[in-house]
Amino acid sequence: MGFSSVRQRLFILPALLLSLGLLAGCSGQGAQTPATATSSPGTRKININSAILSELDKIEGQIGIPSLSNRIQAARPYASPEELVSKKILTQEQFDRVKDQVSVEDVELVGEAKDIDFMTKLGLMRGHLLVAKEWLDRKQPTLALPHIGHPIEEIYVDLEGQLDERKVKPFKAALQKLQVQAQFSANSPELTTTYAEAIQGIDSAMATLPNTQRKDPRFILGVISEMLDAAGTEYGAAISNGKVSARIEYEDSRGFVLYAQQLFAEIAPILIKSDAPRVKAIRESLNKLQTAWPAIEAPATPVMSVDQVRTAIKSVELTGQKVASF
C-alpha cells in the first residue's frame, strides 16, 4: 500500500520534467501546440525535415548552390539542423550563415510557402477526383472509391487547421457525400451533381487565395513543382519489378499530372508574353511526362521507367525555377 503511493508520487516527477522539456527543448514538436504560434513571423524558421521546395529555395538563394533545395530534401531526416553539415549538404561556414533560419521543429508555414502548400493540397485533391471521375464515367465506382477517400483521409486533415483563418467554407461534408454515394448509390443520377459540389468546394477554397497569386506564373509553377513531386513518388511506389504493381498509386500519379497540366494551361497564356521559349520547354516536358499514363487503366508494362519520369519532372521544375528567378 505504502509502495504504491510512493510510486505514484515518483511518477509525477518525470511527468513534470516531460512538460518542462516540451516547453523548453522541443516546443516545435507540436505544430499543434499553441506555444509555437506565439513566435513572430520575422523569426520563423524553416523546418528542414518538412519544408516544401519553394520554402527551401530561400536557403538555396542565400547560399547560391544550384538545386540545394533538392539536396536538402533528399538527405532527410535531420535529428538536428547541424546534420546539414555532418551530412555534407553544407560546409560549416555555409551553415553558420543560415543556422538562425533553420530548425527541425514543426513550425507552421507562413507567407507564400504556406499559400503554395495550401494550393498544392487542394490541387492534389483535384487530381484524385479527376481519376475518380474517370472510373465513375466507366461505371466502376468501386475503383473510384480510394480516390474519393484520399482527399478526406490524407489531405483534408492537413488543411483543416487553416480553413477558419482563410475564411474557407468547410467542404468536408461535400467530399463525404460523394464518398457515400459512390459507395451505396453509384447509379443514382444525383452522383453527377454531388461530384460537381465536391469540386466546387475545393475550387472555392482555392478562390480564397488572392488573384495576384493564382494568376502569377511564378506562384503556380511552385504549385506545379510540388504536385509533380508527389506524382513522381506515387509513380515510384506503383512500379516494382518492371510492372505496374500498385494500381491505386499509378492512378494517383496520373491524376496529379493531369491537374498540373490544367494549372499550366491557365498560366501559359500569361507567361508566353514574357517568356515564350520557357513556356514551350515546360509544355514539351509536361507532354512527354504525360505519356507515362496513357489511360486510367494501368498499362501491362510501364511506358516510362521511374527514373525517366523523375528526369522529366526535374526538367519541368528546373525550367520553372528559371522563370521564377525573373
Add this chain to the structure above:
Amino acid sequence: MVQKRIYQRRDLIRLGLLGGAGVGAGIALPQLVRYFQAQSIDIPTTTDAPPISGMNPMTILRDFDRGTVKQENGRTVREFRIEATTSTLQLNSAVNFVSWNFNGRVPGPTIRVNAGDRVRVIFLNRGGHAHSMHFHGVHAAAMDGIRPIRNGTATIYEFDAEPYGMHVYHCHVSPVARHIGKGLYGAFIIDPPGGRPPADEMVMVMGGFDINEDGKNELYAFNGIPNYYLEHPIRIRQNQLVRLYLLNMVELDPVLTFHLHANIFRLFRTGRSLQPDEESDVVTMGTAERHILEFSYALLGRYMFHPHQDVIAEKGCMGHFDVVDSTGRTGDAGSHAH
C-alpha cells in the same frame, strides 16, 4: 517484498534523487546476479533459415532495437531512425505483395527501451503516401502520431517511455486497416525498472495480408512471411525459459487466439505485471492486443503454435518450436521423454 524495495530505489536513482556509494552497493549485487544469469542463456544456433525479400523472420524473432543511447541533461535518451518505405514481399512461390513498412521489414523494428527513458524517433516518410507513427503507451497529445506526415518529409516524435509493458506502434493514417494491413506496424517493448528475469526472448507479430484488396485476408503470418516458422522451426533449449512478446496486428478479422501445443504458458497481460495473471494454452486477442507469454519445454521434440481459428492457421499462421538438448539434438519425439 524485497523485490519491490529494489524497484523503489531504482526509481529514485533513475531520477537522480539518491546517490552515494552505499546505495550503489545496494543494487550492485542483484545487477551482477542478473548479468551472470543472462550470460547463461543459451540460444541454439539455427542453420538453413534463409532471408526472403531482404528480410529474415528468424533474425526478426530475436532482434531488439535499443536505439542509439545518448545522455542529455542527465537523462538517458534512446534515439531511433525509422523510415516508411514500400517493398515487395514474396509471401509464397506465387504471391508477391507490395508492402508498406517501417525500415524495409514486416513487422517493423522491435523498439525496446527501459521505463522512464526518453524516446526520440526520427521518422522519415519515403512511402509514397502520407504515413505516421502512433505509439501505444502514455504520452502528450502532440506526440500521438495521428497527424499524417507527407511523403518525402520527416518528423520527430519524442516522449518518456511509460508505462512498462508490451506495446505496439503503427501508422495511423486513414484508412488505418489498409495502412496496417500493408505492414506498417511493429512491437514496442518498455522494460520494467530492473528488467525481467533472464530468458530466451523473442517477438512474434501476427499479421494478415489482403492480397487482392477485397476486404478479406487471404494470407497470414508470424513475423511477415507465411509459414516461415513451419518450414524453419524455431530452435529452443530444453528446460530453458522462453519469453514470448506476442502481438496480434491482424486487421479485418476481429479476433484471433494463440495456442501453444503440449504446454501451459504463464500470461502477463499487456506485459503490465511482473507476476503472471493466469496460465493457459490458449489466449484470445483482438486486433492490437498483446501479451507476454513465458514457458519452457521439458521434453525434446517438435511442437506447433498457431491461432486456433484453424482456417487462419492454415493460411500461413503456423509455426514449430524444435526443443533441443544441450548438444542441439531434438531426439526422437517421445523416445527422449522421461
